[in-house]
Amino acid sequence: MARAFNFSAGPAMLPEAVMRKAESEFLNWQNTGMSVMEMSHRSKEFMGVVHKMEADLREVMQIPDNYKVIFTHGGASLQFAAIPMNLAQQNDTVDYLNTGVWSTKAIKEASRYANVNVVAGEKESNPTEVPAKSEWKFSSDAKYIHICVNETITGLELKDEHLETVFAQGKPVIADMSSNIMCREIDVSKYAMIYAGAQKNIGPAGLAIVIVREDLLGKARSDTPTLMNWNVYANNESMFNTPATYSWYLAGLVFDWIKTTGGVKHLADVNARKATKLYEYIDSEDFYKNSINPSERSWMNVTFNLKNNDLDAVFLEKSKEAGLLSLKGHKAFGGMRASIYNAMPEAGVDALIEFMRKFAAENA
Numbered sequence: 001m002a003r004a005f006n007f008s009a010g011p012a013m014l015p016e017a018v019m020r021k022a023e024s025e026f027l028n029w030q031n032t033g034m035s036v037m038e039m040s041h042r043s044k045e046f047m048g049v050v051h052k053m054e055a056d057l058r059e060v061m062q063i064p065d066n067y068k069v070i071f072t073h074g075g076a077s078l079q080f081a082a083i084p085m086n087l088a089q090q091n092d093t094v095d096y097l098n099t100g101v102w103s104t105k106a107i108k109e110a111s112r113y114a115n116v117n118v119v120a121g122e123k124e125s126n127p128t129e130v131p132a133k134s135e136w137k138f139s140s141d142a143k144y145i146h147i148c149v150n151e152t153i154t155g156l157e158l159k160d161e162h163l164e165t166v167f168a169q170g171k172p173v174i175a176d177m178s179s180n181i182m183c184r185e186i187d188v189s190k191y192a193m194i195y196a197g198a199q200k201n202i203g204p205a206g207l208a209i210v211i212v213r214e215d216l217l218g219k220a221r222s223d224t225p226t227l228m229n230w231n232v233y234a235n236n237e238s239m240f241n242t243p244a245t246y247s248w249y250l251a252g253l254v255f256d257w258i259k260t261t262g263g264v265k266h267l268a269d270v271n272a273r274k275a276t277k278l279y280e281y282i283d284s285e286d287f288y289k290n291s292i293n294p295s296e297r298s299w300m301n302v303t304f305n306l307k308n309n310d311l312d313a314v315f316l317e318k319s320k321e322a323g324l325l326s327l328k329g330h331k332a333f334g335g336m337r338a339s340i341y342n343a344m345p346e347a348g349v350d351a352l353i354e355f356m357r358k359f360a361a362e363n364a
Helices: 014-023 046-060 077-088 103-109 160-167 231-236 245-260 263-284 309-321 346-362
Strands: 067-072 091-095 115-120 144-146 173-176 194-199 208-213 301-306 336-339
Touching: 014 067, 014 103, 014 245, 014 309, 046 067, 046 077, 046 263, 067 231, 077 194, 077 208, 091 103, 091 173, 103 144, 103 173, 115 301, 144 160, 208 231, 208 245, 245 263, 263 346, 301 309, 309 336
Parallel strands: 091 115, 091 144, 144 173, 173 194
Antiparallel strands: 067 208, 194 208, 301 336
16 A cells, blocks of 8 residues: 555654655664664664754754753653743742643643643633733743643644744743644744654654753752753753663654755745645635634644534545545544644645545535
């Protein structure tokens, strides 16, 4: 069977070139006689993988020298607790903007370790638009401001106007970029800390990336578990214990792929085209509907509903037969969701649009 177009929100598809490279090296990495997953994480060979991996990530994201890049266990969700434990004491106030399910999860976890002020969006777990800025209420004494830049479940994304309002508060800004990291160029220096689970736009599950300004290290509360203390990772090249070595290796191949295929700027151009053409098609048909505020739609996660929900199961069955996989929406939001991360080629979006057009005509 030919390789399908996988629209899963995560774990998501990887670039084909990365998969083929990994396949060719699987049994015998660079004539060492063993796979990367078999070698010691402290060996000279694997340390070479690690150093190139970090260097390539720094290059493609233009990460300033005064930021540490650390690779952690536990996905992005472990950072929901690690963030307040590294940056706040029990009675400190921290600000969280609630724009959906992942924001809500981060708020719930942070509330165990600090006094959380919900800046806006307190009443809705799956909003279809970002709360009006007139409703935002920041704390004067907040230790940091936390945002989820892209809500994967609904496909709701913070835009420049929202981010500039957050930056204007003059507080350290912590950003969950799990589902849109490297989809476009950003100024890393505007953020105090960026984190992302790997399984959407970076590599396979089992890894998270933390990019943190150096002046924030060494401030963790005394009861912070060792493997949640960023300073421990920073002082041990993220190897205080055995890391998820094969996930690191594959992430490194992705960073190299980004670097050698035009960088993040090139990806942004492709991503803009993919998202624009898919949304334009959805908006042109009465058969489909996207419920997200058009000015706040995600580039990475395109959600939509069929006019007749009774056709959902047929749509999913037929799309799978057509080689278009994992289009079912999250159970918390329903409908359909096409995640079109960096690894999704433009041809995959074209194939999806053609299928949707044909399905609409046959079921009008």
